[in-house]
Amino acid sequence: MMNEPQQPDHWLARPATIKLLWRVFIAVLVVLVLAQVFIYIKGYFGVDGWFGFGAVFGFLSCLAMVLVAKALGFVLKRREDYYDDGERDV
Amino acid sequence: MFELIPPAIFMIVGALLIGPARGHLRTAIVLAAPLITLWFIWQVPNGVAYDIAFLDYRIEPLEGSEVRRLFATIFALMAFVGGLYAFRQARWYELSSAYAYAAGAIGVSFAGDLITLFLYWELMALFSTVVVWCGGTPEARRAGIRYAIMHLLGGVILKVGIEGVVVHTGSIDVQPMLANNFDTWMILTGILINAAAPPVSAWLADSYPNSSATGSVFLSAFTTKTAVLALILLFPGEPALIGIGLFMVMYGIIYALLENDIRRILAYSIVNQVGFMVCAIGIGTHMAINGAAAHAFAHIIYKALLFMSAGVVVYRTGFNRCSDVGGLFRTMPLTALCGIIGALAISGFPLTSGFTTKTMISQAAADESLVVVYMLLAAASAGVFLHAGIKFPWFVFFQRDSGLRPKDAPWNMGAAMVIFSVLCILLGVAPDLLYRFLPYPVEYQAYTAGKVLFYLQLLMFSGLAFFLLLPLMKRTETISLDSDWLWRVLLLKLAVRVYRLASAAGSAVSTGTTKKLLLLRNIAQRHLGMSRHEGKPGVFTRAWPIGVTALWIAVLLTAYVLVYYF
Numbered sequence: 165m166m167n168e169p170q171q172p173d174h175w176l177a178r179p180a181t182i183k184l185l186w187r188v189f190i191a192v193l194v195v196l197v198l199a200q201v202f203i204y205i206k207g208y209f210g211v212d213g214w215f216g217f218g219a220v221f222g223f224l225s226c227l228a229m230v231l232v233a234k235a236l237g238f239v240l241k242r243r244e245d246y247y248d249d250g251e252r253d254v
Numbered sequence: 255m256f257e258l259i260p261p262a263i264f265m266i267v268g269a270l271l272i273g274p275a276r277g278h279l280r281t282a283i284v285l286a287a288p289l290i291t292l293w294f295i296w297q298v299p300n301g302v303a304y305d306i307a308f309l310d311y312r313i314e315p316l317e318g319s320e321v322r323r324l325f326a327t328i329f330a331l332m333a334f335v336g337g338l339y340a341f342r343q344a345r346w347y348e349l350s351s352a353y354a355y356a357a358g359a360i361g362v363s364f365a366g367d368l369i370t371l372f373l374y375w376e377l378m379a380l381f382s383t384v385v386v387w388c389g390g391t392p393e394a395r396r397a398g399i400r401y402a403i404m405h406l407l408g409g410v411i412l413k414v415g416i417e418g419v420v421v422h423t424g425s426i427d428v429q430p431m432l433a434n435n436f437d438t439w440m441i442l443t444g445i446l447i448n449a450a451a452p453p454v455s456a457w458l459a460d461s462y463p464n465s466s467a468t469g470s471v472f473l474s475a476f477t478t479k480t481a482v483l484a485l486i487l488l489f490p491g492e493p494a495l496i497g498i499g500l501f502m503v504m505y506g507i508i509y510a511l512l513e514n515d516i517r518r519i520l521a522y523s524i525v526n527q528v529g530f531m532v533c534a535i536g537i538g539t540h541m542a543i544n545g546a547a548a549h550a551f552a553h554i555i556y557k558a559l560l561f562m563s564a565g566v567v568v569y570r571t572g573f574n575r576c577s578d579v580g581g582l583f584r585t586m587p588l589t590a591l592c593g594i595i596g597a598l599a600i601s602g603f604p605l606t607s608g609f610t611t612k613t614m615i616s617q618a619a620a621d622e623s624l625v626v627v628y629m630l631l632a633a634a635s636a637g638v639f640l641h642a643g644i645k646f647p648w649f650v651f652f653q654r655d656s657g658l659r660p661k662d663a664p665w666n667m668g669a670a671m672v673i674f675s676v677l678c679i680l681l682g683v684a685p686d687l688l689y690r691f692l693p694y695p696v697e698y699q700a701y702t703a704g705k706v707l708f709y710l711q712l713l714m715f716s717g718l719a720f721f722l723l724l725p726l727m728k729r730t731e732t733i734s735l736d737s738d739w740l741w742r743v744l745l746l747k748l749a750v751r752v753y754r755l756a757s758a759a760g761s762a763v764s765t766g767t768t769k770k771l772l773l774l775r776n777i778a779q780r781h782l783g784m785s786r787h788e789g790k791p792g793v794f795t796r797a798w799p800i801g802v803t804a805l806w807i808a809v810l811l812t813a814y815v816l817v818y819y820f
Contacts, residue, residue: 174584177655193718196711205704208620208628218711225633226640226719229504233511234726241512241732247742 193219258303260316260364261294261326262374265333265357272350284341284349288334291360295326302366311426314366321547321693325483326363328551329356332475332558339562339670340468343569344388351384352472359476363483367426368416368441371484375412375448379405382477385469386461394464400738401461404447404454405477412444428487433494442489449481449532450525451498455505456736458525463517463574467565470517474561475554478524482531482550486693491538496627499533502526503634510641511727512734514575516564516650520557523600523642527553530631534615537622540694545614547692552607552681556599559674560646563593566667567650570660577729581655586662590651592671599678601643601713602635607681609709610700611688617698635709636716643713644720649729 175181197216207213212221268287275283298318305312333356340349354377361374383405386398418437420426433442450458462473489495506526513519527549534546566589573579583590595606602608612635619628663671681688689696720727782793 173655176583177581189714189718193714196707196714199707200711203703203707205708206702209623209625212629212632212708216711218708219715221629221632222636222712222715223719225636226716227723229507229633229637229640230511230719230723230726233508236508237512237734240734240736241730242735244731244733246733246735 256294257297257299258316259294260361261291261298261330262357262361262364264291264294265330265353265360269350269353269357272346272353280346281341284337284353285334287353288330288337288356292327292330292334295323295330295360298323298326298364305366308369311367311369311420313370314427315370316364317366317428318364319693320691321483321486321543322363324547324551324691324693325479326360327691328554329359329363329476329479332356332472332554335670335673336468336472336475336558338673339471339565339667342664342666344466344468348385348388348466348469351381351388352469355381355385355472355476359480362480366428368419368428369426371428372409372413372416375480376409378477378480379409382473385472386465388469389465391464397461397464400742401457404457408444408447410444411440411447415440415442415444430490431488433489433492442492442494445481445484445488446498446532448477449485449528450478450502451532452501452505453737455502455525456738459509459513459518459521459736460738462521462524463515467569471558471561471565474520474524474557478528479550479554482528482535482546485532485535486543486546490535490543492536495532495536496624497536499529499531499536500627500630502529502532503630504637505529507634507637507641509734509736510645512732514577514729514731515733516567516574516576516579516646517561519576519642519646520560520564523560523638524557526634526638526641527557527600530612530615530634533627533631534618537615537618537624537627539618539622541614541621541698542618544689544692544694544696544698545611545618548611548614548688551688552599552611552678555674555677555681556596556607559592559596559671559678560600560642562667562671562674563589563596564646564650566663566671567660569667570663571658573658575729575731576649576653577731579650579656579658580653581651582658582660583651584655585659586651588668589663589671590647592675593651594647595675595678597643597647599682601639602709603639603643603682603713604701604706604709605679605682607678607685607688610682610685613700613705613709614698632712636712639713639716640720644717645727648720 197219200215205213205218207217211217265287268283268291271283271287272280298316300318300320302314303316303318305314307313333353336352336356337349340352344352358374358376358378358381361377362371365371365374379402383398383402386401387394389395389398415437416426418440419431422435422437431438431441433439447454458478462470465473485492485495502525506522506524506529510519510522510526513522531546531549531553534542534549566586567579567582568574570586571579571582599606599608602612616628616631616635619631662668685700689698
């Protein structure tokens with residue numbers, strides 16, 4: 165939000181809206197976990213029927229994937245013209 | 255009698271007519287050819303329609319079944335909506351080759367024998383290469399050559415396998431087999447190359463993003479999904495596919511997370527989605543095959559929708575990278591909305607086609623008590639939301655304000671996106687529309703309260719992870735190395751090294767040889783021939799006494815007799 169234009173921006177981009185969206189989002193997350201009190205989730209292997217399993221599993225697997233990607237990035241990332249140099253050699 | 259013409263022929267005729275036709279006539283052909291083809295697809299009867307003698311074989315160009323019709327239907331539908339999306343922006347040769355490419359996919363769908371399958375397979379390889387080249391940039395030209403090499407190589411491997419099967423079993427029928435000998439492994443490998451399986455997944459993300467804004471929409475649909483159909487027909491229940499599929503699922507997520515190019519993110523997520531299908535085919539139960547077929551059908555729609563949305567952005571802004579765009583929702587609301595619908599569908603959000611189809615695959619894994627597979631697929635579902643569901647719309651349409659204020663989509667592109675958006679939601683709300691066309695009877699309830707809640711938890715908390723981990727996902731202007739580094743860099747460097755070594759050795763040898771020859775000549779001249787410098791005759795020019803000559807002859811004859819005797 166550094167180069168915000170001078171005139172009032174689109175309502176969706178205003179800080180107040182973003183704050184509201186965060187609140188709604190967190191409320192939805194809480195409701196989704198608490199809803200498991202009323203709605204039975206059938207676990208196929210026991211563990212996946214635990215309270216809040218979907219939430220924890222979703223969060224942790226994403227965390228793991230982002231960290232793995234980040235770590236691999238150190239090895240795999242190259243400048244965009246990486247292949248151009250090599251192919252120009254020939 | 256029209257029913258006996260393979261539907262692909264109508265598509266090929268359409269492709270041929272697009273070139274010479276002009277103006278409204280061309281538009282009419284572009285829009286009508288896929289619809290006519292679609293009508294004939296639905297006239298194809300179950301079973302082999304007829305056979306034709308070719309050399310010593312009975313060719314079966316037209317064999318119908320539920321799953322074959324299902325795939326041909328979505329290919330024709332894709333060609334129609336893709337044609338609508340592209341006809342005002344794409345050049346005629348791009349449209350024409352895209353239609354020939356679609357014809358190849360439809361032809362493979364109805365191929366009753368391996369020879370017919372192979373012919374249409376190569377038709378796809380050829381014309382998809384032309385579609386890549388239509389990107390028009392030097393990079394597109396180079397990527398197209400790499401793409402062609404990979405697919406022609408895959409075609410050769412497939413052909414080796416087909417020849418082997420024909421010679422050893424005497425049957426050219428397309429029928430289920432197991433990869434348990436060299437021939438079938440070759441066929442499986444040839445098909446898997448087209449499915450972008452490891453270790454050659456890189457061809458997909460290399461070529462598709464280099465095609466034109468309209469070309470990538472066509473490319474996203476046909477090659478990998480024809481491979482999925484071929485796997486369903488030839489290798490249902492092949493256990494090796496489970497592991498390969500799971501690898502593809504994870505590969506797609508990790509590479510998409512690292513990527514900055516908008517369409518390359520989507521390209522990696524094709525590999526990810528095809529991984530779900532390959533894994534399902536490996537499980538091989540009726541539920542799993544239904545899941546793979548349904549997922550392929552839904553996937554073509556939402557993936558094309560995502561590529562359309564990205565294509566409009568590329569078309570309107572000229573930018574390909576996330577780091578160049580952002581905040582586009584202000585002036586491109588329709589493109590953003592359709593992109594978000596596609597993103598929700600690919601993530602398998604409830605009420606979208608992704609939910610009603612992908613969960614069948616998870617269900618199949620659960621039914622077979624495959625704990626690890628089920629858990630990895632669940633983690634991957636969360637990961638899909640992470641890399642495609644949020645990352646794509648967030649970085650393109652929201653993120654920061656890039657200051658760009660491009661116009662929204664042209665009407666035909668908008669109309670194509672709306673059609674596919676509606677289908678994404680329709681198949682999510684009324685899954686029975688699709689379920690009744692699946693290969694096996696469906697005993698599956700997509701919407702149970704528990705399942706919806708489980709997936710909502712999974713997806714919303716992966717959304718939370720995305721926004722909390724945003725600092726870790728800052729876009730960098732980089733590309734990621736893949737296995738194609740081995741031949742694009744290592745092999746190239748080795749070749750250059752070997753060439754230089756050989757030419758250095760060659761020149762060393764040739765200068766050395768010249769020197770030695772000169773030296774020998776001098777020696778010979780000095781000792782054997784007439785020496786010019788000293789005036790003393792050489793060996794052969796001297797006068798010898800007769801006795802010496804006779805002695806030498808005697809020695810030679812003795813040596814001859816001795817050699818002969820022993």
